[in-house]
Amino acid sequence: MLAIAFRFPAGRYHATPWGRHVNEAEVEWPPSPWRILRALVATYHRKGWADRHPEPVLDGLLEALSETLPSYALPPAIQAHSRHYMPQGRLSGGREATSLVFDAFARIHPEHELVACWPALTLPAEQRELLDDLLRDLGFLGRAESWVEARRLEEWTGEPNCQASELGVDPDTGLALDPVRVIAPVPPGEYPPWREHTISAHGLDGKKPRKRERAILATLPERFVDTLRVETADLQAAGWSSPPGARFVTYQRPSDAFTPTATTRPPSRPHPATTVRLALSGRPLPRLEDAVRIAEIARMATIKKAEHVGDGTIPPALSGHNLPGDANHGHAFYLPEDADDDGHIDHILVHAPDGLPAQAIQALDRIRRLWDRDGRWPVLVEGYGDREAFPDAVPFGHGRVWTSVTPYLHPWFAKKRFGVAEQIARECRQRGLPEPERIEPVERVKVGGTPRRPVHFRRFRSTPKRLRQPDTRGQFLTLTFPEPVAGPIALGFACHFGLGLFRPVSGEPGDE
Known part of the structure; x- marks a missing residue:
């Protein structure tokens, strides 16, 4: 058996189902098998694992995960959304034109885990090692704000509550289920004959394909595993309604999958993260000589965001106030960093030796820019964890x-x-x-x-x-x-x- 547990520390999962417009405010729940596999591929290439794990090992892992469909154990969730009126320029009368945009997401308790399991799948040692490395480096699933912590479970004794099936009634309880269509990879053996049929049926095997045909052929790789590497923008430009190598599968999830329920709050535990690393961009970046000024701006922005997270109280880990009498420098250090040694601040490490609670991490995740009268710098959370998660931080x-x-x-x-x-x-x-x-x-x-x-x-x-x-x-x-x-x-x-x-x-x- 193979089981993967996903936890969303920010309490949110953002992902739009394939084929749906973002303004339909739909959430892909459960995360589709296709999305999970593409996330693993992206992590492999983005984090440079090719030096340690040969690409054939990745190919074997992807094919193994594609042979059968996973089942899911979905945690309690609530479907929610926010609305944003995006500026579209000014009308002739001088009034600002706006466009309403929905941002839908699933709200999950930060301590709860979603489990995807392949009951009949057993991976060889080299694929398990690669999977463990990829899951450890997987920073988000879905949109970039869907922070995730993923791990392979050595043993899992739970029961799935969401499985691939056309049967809309739970055979054990007789209760109605909620069918949902998600995108999944085809079994690898079915791809080559489908590709040959597609090329023949659409006349793509001519000696001199036209520009449109060349665009389609470029998104029809010979190997199944390479379909997981094709960029979404290229698929859309070629006119695909669904990606080559993919299929739509009906999953039956509980009818109350998005119904608020009264649950017992799990025992609180210290959040494992002690550090959040913020990356600054813009030109010019602030000078290292102004470190104390930039650190003060970062702290002020963090505390402002914390006022709008949770119950609105500012975690002492961020402010350093209202700490126990014997507390000594366990709260946040705001440490500007010149990672490339060019004399300018390109990162800020927010490090609290006693740990950062989930509310503090959510507040830091909401920071979009830092500014003062001397400049404005877009900010992106590069990662979070303990000090070992940032081996290159000065x-x-x-x-x-x-x-x-x-x-x-x-x-x-x-x-x-x-x-x-x-x-x-x-x-x-x-x-x-x-x-x-x-x-x-x-x-x-x-x-x-x-x-x-x-x-x-x-x-x-x-x-x-x-x-x-x-x-x-x-x-x-x-x-x-x-x-x-x-x-x-x-x-x-x-x-x-x-x-x-x-x-x-x-x-x-x-x-x-």
Whole structure:
């Protein structure tokens, strides 16, 4: 048996059934087998798994999943939609013309799982390994806002409640079912004769096909597995009403699949995600020297969005307010990142060591842009998870030697026997880090290849009430720990806003 569990952390599943217009406000429920397979193909190519798993392994996995139709165990859901009046330009009288657009989605509890199972299917080890990697990297199913966490189940003892069948009545209970048509792959063996018949019946085998015929032939690959790689836009341009290699199948889902029901809330558990990575775009991107300003804008935008999620209360993990008395830096750090080392901020890591609740992740997902008087930057959630989910993120490095990315400003007033070294040692103890065995000043750091001193960086918070700031000058440092430590390491004044950020020095003993 093969079973795959899907969970939607944002509580929403957006997907329009094939052949339906988005403004019909229909939701593809269950997710069609065709959609699931194409999502796996896209993940394989987008995440670069070809270096580890040869393409024939993927082809074998796709053919195995296409031989039989899956059954589903659908969780309770509610069909909902939002309405948007999209601007269409101005009319002759000066009034703004708008067009009503519906955005339909299924609302699912973030803790509930949808299970797709192939009861008679057993995969060989290499296909199971590939499937596990693809499911782990699968970020969304349906539209991009349909965040998903997927995993293969070693064992599943549940019962499906949605199966392929023409029988509209449950044989066990006699209750009426709700038929729904979804798109699924044909068994791979049926594709070659169908392709030959199609080419012959439509006269596509001529020696000099016309432009229209060439467009159709380009979307009729010889191999079945390649039909899952054809772009939807190419299929539509060629005039296909349904994709080659696909068929429509009737599934019978429970008649109350979209009926609100009173359910027992599952026991709450800490959300596994500690980090959300936001990607910034636009030209020009903000400078790394303005890290504290960009971090403040990101925090403000997140809190504004959180006011419209759930019950409207702002999670302490985002604001840092109303935390228990013994809480110490477990709430969100807003860490601007220059991933390509060109001197400009292209990502923001929102990292909370104590975890980000689902409401916080939903709020971050709703951010579409950041702006101030100096610029506007579109924002996209690149991913979320724990620190291991972002191996290429600069602050999430690992090593013994760490050097400044942004100026460190000591958080307490300096006193005799309580200077920078003593303050850093205290902060490290509070964070569960070993005390550095050596702290060395650094005169300059390079930002995009240009040497910079602390004075070149913005070193003040933009707050209505001026904070007491023990250090206004700042300095760059290199910290050497007695053993390798894992990032992020952000210390000192405004460390939750990008100041005092360190990165590991590559090539040092203990680096990984």
